[in-house]
Amino acid sequence: MSFEPNLVGFLCNWCSYTGADLAGTARVKYPPNLKVIRVMCSGRVDPNFILDALARGADGVLVCGCHPGDCHYVEGNYKCQRRLPITRMLVGEMGIDPRRVRLEWVSASEGVRFGEVVSEFTEEIRSLGPLALQEWAFDPAAADAQLAHQGGEHA
Amino acid sequence: MPKVNITVDGRPIEVEEGSYVLQAAEALGIDIPTLCFFKYVKPYAACRICVVEARDKRGRTRMVTACNYPASEGIEILTRTPRVMAARRLNLEMLMSRCASMPVLTALAGKLGIDQPRWGTGTDTCILCGLCVRVCDEIVGAQALGFASRGIDRFVTTPFEVDSDACILCGACAALCPTGHIRMEEAGGRDVVHSEITLGPNAAIAVPFRQAVPNAPRIDPDFCVHFRTGGCKVCAAVCPKECISHDDVERFEDLEVGTVVLATGYQDFDPTPMKQYGYGRLPNVITSMEFERMNNAAGSTGGKILMENGKEPGAIAILHCIGSRDQNAHPYCSRVCCMYALKFAHLVKEKTSAEVYQLYIDLRAFGKGYEEFFHRILEEGVNVIRGKGAEIVRGGKEYPEGTLLVRCEDTLAAKFREIPVDMVVLCTALEANHDAKDVARRFGISVGADGWFIERHPKLGPVSTTTDGVFLAGVCQSPKDIPDAVAQGSGAAAQAMSLMIRGEVEMDGAYAVIDDEVCSGCRLCNDLCPYSAIGFDETKKTSSVNPALCKACGTCAAGCPSGAIRALHFADEQIYAEIEGILS
Numbered sequence: 001m002s003f004e005p006n007l008v009g010f011l012c013n014w015c016s017y018t019g020a021d022l023a024g025t026a027r028v029k030y031p032p033n034l035k036v037i038r039v040m041c042s043g044r045v046d047p048n049f050i051l052d053a054l055a056r057g058a059d060g061v062l063v064c065g066c067h068p069g070d071c072h073y074v075e076g077n078y079k080c081q082r083r084l085p086i087t088r089m090l091v092g093e094m095g096i097d098p099r100r101v102r103l104e105w106v107s108a109s110e111g112v113r114f115g116e117v118v119s120e121f122t123e124e125i126r127s128l129g130p131l132a133l134q135e136w137a138f139d140p141a142a143a144d145a146q147l148a149h150q151g152g153e154h155a
Numbered sequence: 156m157p158k159v160n161i162t163v164d165g166r167p168i169e170v171e172e173g174s175y176v177l178q179a180a181e182a183l184g185i186d187i188p189t190l191c192f193f194k195y196v197k198p199y200a201a202c203r204i205c206v207v208e209a210r211d212k213r214g215r216t217r218m219v220t221a222c223n224y225p226a227s228e229g230i231e232i233l234t235r236t237p238r239v240m241a242a243r244r245l246n247l248e249m250l251m252s253r254c255a256s257m258p259v260l261t262a263l264a265g266k267l268g269i270d271q272p273r274w275g276t277g278t279d280t281c282i283l284c285g286l287c288v289r290v291c292d293e294i295v296g297a298q299a300l301g302f303a304s305r306g307i308d309r310f311v312t313t314p315f316e317v318d319s320d321a322c323i324l325c326g327a328c329a330a331l332c333p334t335g336h337i338r339m340e341e342a343g344g345r346d347v348v349h350s351e352i353t354l355g356p357n358a359a360i361a362v363p364f365r366q367a368v369p370n371a372p373r374i375d376p377d378f379c380v381h382f383r384t385g386g387c388k389v390c391a392a393v394c395p396k397e398c399i400s401h402d403d404v405e406r407f408e409d410l411e412v413g414t415v416v417l418a419t420g421y422q423d424f425d426p427t428p429m430k431q432y433g434y435g436r437l438p439n440v441i442t443s444m445e446f447e448r449m450n451n452a453a454g455s456t457g458g459k460i461l462m463e464n465g466k467e468p469g470a471i472a473i474l475h476c477i478g479s480r481d482q483n484a485h486p487y488c489s490r491v492c493c494m495y496a497l498k499f500a501h502l503v504k505e506k507t508s509a510e511v512y513q514l515y516i517d518l519r520a521f522g523k524g525y526e527e528f529f530h531r532i533l534e535e536g537v538n539v540i541r542g543k544g545a546e547i548v549r550g551g552k553e554y555p556e557g558t559l560l561v562r563c564e565d566t567l568a569a570k571f572r573e574i575p576v577d578m579v580v581l582c583t584a585l586e587a588n589h590d591a592k593d594v595a596r597r598f599g600i601s602v603g604a605d606g607w608f609i610e611r612h613p614k615l616g617p618v619s620t621t622t623d624g625v626f627l628a629g630v631c632q633s634p635k636d637i638p639d640a641v642a643q644g645s646g647a648a649a650q651a652m653s654l655m656i657r658g659e660v661e662m663d664g665a666y667a668v669i670d671d672e673v674c675s676g677c678r679l680c681n682d683l684c685p686y687s688a689i690g691f692d693e694t695k696k697t698s699s700v701n702p703a704l705c706k707a708c709g710t711c712a713a714g715c716p717s718g719a720i721r722a723l724h725f726a727d728e729q730i731y732a733e734i735e736g737i738l739s
Contacts, residue, residue, distance in 0.1 A: 008734060014621050015601065018609075025613070035737035040665070040725055043683075044709030049730055056738040072599055072621060073708035074685035083713070108621075109603040 005059040005125035007034045009118075010049065012042045014072035015107045016064030022111030030115035031122040034062060041065070042103075043076025047087040050101055054091065055133065060100040060125040064117070067105040077105070094143070097128055159228040164235065170226045177205055177221040180234060187221050187234055188243070188263055190250075190333045191284030195389050196293045198223035201284045203246040204263065208233040218242055240267065248272040254279040257334040281336040283309055287328035295327050296386025311336075318343060325380045327387075360390050360399075365453035374401070414651035417608060417620075418628040418644065419594060424478035424485070424584035431546040432477065432581055437559060438463050439578040440547060442477075443495060446580045450502055460506050460578075464557070468577035470510040471503055472561045474544035478584035480516055485584050487605055490634040492582040493519045497529055499580060500537040511537045512574055514544040514563050522636065540574075541567045547579055585634040598625045607633045618646040623660075626650055665707035665724040667700045673719035674698055680711040680720060 011017040017038050023030065039045060042065025050061045063084060065077040080103065088098035102121055106114045156171040163180050170179045175198060180187050190202035200220040207221045210231040218239075221232070233239065244267050251260055251269070255276030264272075283302070288311060291300040299322035303312045313319040329337040359378035362370060380387040381401050391399040423444055426434040434440050439462045441449075452458040462468050473496045479489040493515065500511045513532075518539075520529045533539065542563040550558030554575055561574045587606025588594070595602045599622040601609045608631050611619040618626050626647035629640040654660070669680070669689075674697040681689050681698055688704035689711060691697075700711075700720075709722035718727065 006738065008737065018601075018621075037730060037733045037737070039709060039730070040722070041708035041710060044713050044722060044725060046713040046727065046730075048727075049734065052731055053734045053738065056734060058734075058738055066601075069596060070601065073706055073710065074599075076685070076708045076710045079683060079710050079714065108601040108609050 003126060003130055005033050005122055006057060007060045007062060007122060007125060008053040008058045009034045009036045009062040009064065010039050010045045011036050012065045013038055013040045015066035015070060018108035019106040019110045019114045023114045026111045028111050028115035030118040033122045034118050041073045041076035042080035043073065045080055047083055050087055054096060054131060059131045060121060062121050063103045064106045067107050070107060096131060099124060099128060100131060159226055161226050161230050161232065163232045172227065173225045175222060176207065176224045176226055176232050179226055180221060185234055189222055190259065190282060191286055192222045193286055193290065193331055195392055196289040199285050199289060202282060204243055206239055206242045206246065208236050208239055243267055244269055248274060250282050251276060253277040254282060254334065259333050280334055281311060282334055284333060286331045287311055287337055290327045290331050294387050294389060295325055295380050296384035297321055297323050300328060323383050413655050414624040415598065416626045416628050416647045416651055417598065417631055419588055419631040421585045421630040422588050424586045426477050426581050426583055433547045434581060437547060437549065438557060439559065441580055443580055443582045446499060460503060462578055467507050468509050470576040471578045471580065472512040472514060472574060472576040473499055473580045473582065475515040475582050476543060477581040485586065485605060488519065489585045491636045494525055494636065496582050497532050500532050501535065504535045504537065512576065513537055513539045514542060516543050540565050550575055585630055598622055600625060618643055618650055624654060662702065666702040666705035667707065667711055667720050667722050669699050670719045671695065671697050673717050675717045677716065680715055683711050683714045
């Protein structure tokens with residue numbers, strides 16, 4: 001059986017979630033791998049959510065928000081835009097390929113684009129393979145030792 | 156001004172002291188003929204036709220000119236005595252010796268009983284009343300006219316008798332000239348302000364068009380004399396209600412409102428880039444809006460359907476779906492065109508004897524009574540061709556001059572057709588305003604791919620938007636016809652009213668709360684909040700959220716290093732539970 005990535009998506013209520021809705025009503029075809037969690041704003045996405053999702057077995061996490069300047073909450077997406085690269089650095093240091101965490105802007109009218117983003121992300125994670133977190137990843141001391149030894153998943 | 160009592164032809168009247176006798180007579184409805192009087196410039200008593208007898212309190216009688224004789228207590232004015240009539244005749248005869256053939260003079264001569272002026276009949280056209288000179292100086296402020304020379308050689312001219320830049324071509328002199336001596340001519344590349352443009356009113360102050368809302372005149376500062384010279388303001392002097400202000404300027408006002416209804420409408424699709432239709436290149440190819448304007452009784456042709464040469468067309472083609480249902484322009488259906496195109500056909504049939512061709516892709520007569528109207532059109536003998544107009548070209552030599560050929564594929568007859576017509580109406584698409592995106596951004600709502608504002612929900616929230624208190628009405632949301640726009644507008648107004656009439660806003664219970672016990676007082680969240688809903692309590696050294704200001708985005712909750720902020724309905728544990736749920 002081929003590998004089916006298990007993906008978690010955090011979609012902002014106003015743009016991306018509506019865009020995903022539009023993808024549905026427009027019958028846009030995209031892989032069913034992404035499981036969506038609705039948040040009011042991409043600014044609500046706590047980096048801990050991403051780490052938690054990866055720890056619980058997600059192979060990748062997609063965060064979608066409004067295009068810059070279009071945020072329903074004025075600037076929540078800018079906060080997300082600053083948090084996500086740091087989160088990606090963080091998961092990189094944990095030995096996880098940062099490509100498994102992705103931020104995309106999807107507006108309420110971009111149902112087709114949402115489908116494309118999901119398809120593309122699914123294919124990328126499929127090519128990266130399943131995220132294999134080792135036991136040591138959950139034990140700080142062991143993780144330090146392993147990281148010193150291996151230098152990360154794709155080092 | 157103190158009031159004085161005078162009598163005119165025995166009738167008493169109370170007037171302001173120093174006001175002119177002519178005005179008192181006018182107020183009493185007594186006609187005193189005059190050639191050189193204009194209410195808004197100082198009287199000059201040049202024509203001397205307005206002579207009357209004035210008798211003061213001591214009984215002394217004098218001949219005076221009514222236009223500039225000031226009223227004083229107790230004077231008696233006599234306007235029709237034999238002496239007055241004789242003086243008027245004399246004065247008029249002298250004017251006629253200079254210029255006899257002017258209609259205004261001959262008419263007056265008839266009234267005063269002059270058959271043959273005693274000192275001959277002159278051929279000049281100017282009576283030297285000086286109205287033009289005075290209006291140019293006092294009202295317009297241009298001072299472009301003056302008298303030159305003296306005595307019988309006196310005449311009106313521009314400074315140094317040359318074409319003068321001092322003249323602003325306003326036409327006030329020509330409008331006031333009693334004899335028609337002054338004419339306006341365009342020369343040296345300068346445009347006359349009040350030139351005859353047939354497409355609409357172009358006076359400096361006018362109602363823009365008949366059905367304008369608000370239906371009030373407006374001043375066009377490009378043409379108004381006041382804005383060129385600082386003078387005039389005659390309109391303000393004439394207006395009895397003192398409505399006219401020349402100092403009013405465009406300004407931005409901040410209004411504090413509770414609800415907003417967006418009804419920004421649409422813009423018309425410009426068919427010029429679609430070269431195949433020749434709009435702007437071929438004669439008598441017009442858009443639906445231009446046809447509508449021409450068809451309007453208050454329009455340029457007074458409601459007549461005419462070609463550029465002023466003749467009635469013999470055949471008209473109406474092309475549907477120009478710019479809509481077109482992958483090269485807008486993919487959507489503009490929704491209103493089918494029905495107005497049928498209306499056009501009906502109007503053409505009603506007003507002219509022209510053949511009408513409708514070229515359509517699909518006829519969408521979806522509304523109440525619309526299908527019936529379509530059948531009525533068919534009975535009226537309109538040629539309805541299923542096939543989109545593909546191209547418009549000039550007819551060859553075998554056709555009369557000016558013939559246009561509309562090429563299309565008649566998909567029902569399965570053949571190519573070339574229809575000779577005299578006029579083509581392009582039913583252009585409704586298009587989202589070019590700045591719709593900026594407006595949407597300003598109100599925190601979104602626009603779709605076509606530029607129309609997105610409603611809260613396509614079925615359950617077609618009037619409201621994702622921003623509370625902002626509603627949509629009309630075509631700005633999507634193309635719709637008048638009944639639909641009215642329905643949506645009524646809905647928007649009702650929803651806005653229901654919010655306002657309550658006087659208080661219901662929150663949906665989603666907001667952030669900060670746990671005092673956990674908050675470290677770092678104030679990181681204070682700056683994260685775009686609504687300044689988070690304040691800092693200096694005594695407790697903790698932050699707290701004002702639930703009325705909080706819009707529940709949760710950015711603070713995600714940023715709190717202590718995890719002290721709980722975004723209600725989207726709390727951490729709820730989202731963790733969701734993650735756990737979908738990954739288990």
